[in-house]
Amino acid sequence: MTKQLSNDWFISKSLLRFLIIILLVIGVFFRFVNLDKKLYWGDEVFSSLRISGYTLSEMNQQLSNSHLTSVEDLHKYQYPNAEKSSIDTIKGVAFED
Structure with a gap:
């Protein structure tokens, strides 16, 4: 058994x-x-913004200057950027967080 x-x-x-x-x-x-085709969550948006080396205030300033924002304009803030270095990423995190 x-x-x-x-x-x-x-x-x-x-x-x-x-x-x-x-x-x-x-x-x-x-x-x-x-x-x-999947959407970003809020924290993923900020993580992508940090990786690109931009701060939230820089993004707001640059996007508010144009009257119409396209998808290509937003892609600039979602991927690593050749114009910004890893030092810019660290400064952005230290300054805003």
Whole structure:
């Protein structure tokens, strides 16, 4: 009787492991599907702004000068910038946070 219970537990354990792996694969798949169309959360926006080397006040000042803001204008603040260095990133974090 004890061997029967341990064999049933082994089947359940392997089935559970299989289900967890399947759920992880599905989760990773849905995380990366249409990644370019997913929206940023607020904290991701500020993280991207920090990585680009700009401060929030610089971004506001530059965007308020133009009457219409395009997507290309905003991309400048979402990716690392050749005009700014890592020192600018550190200064931005130290100054605003």
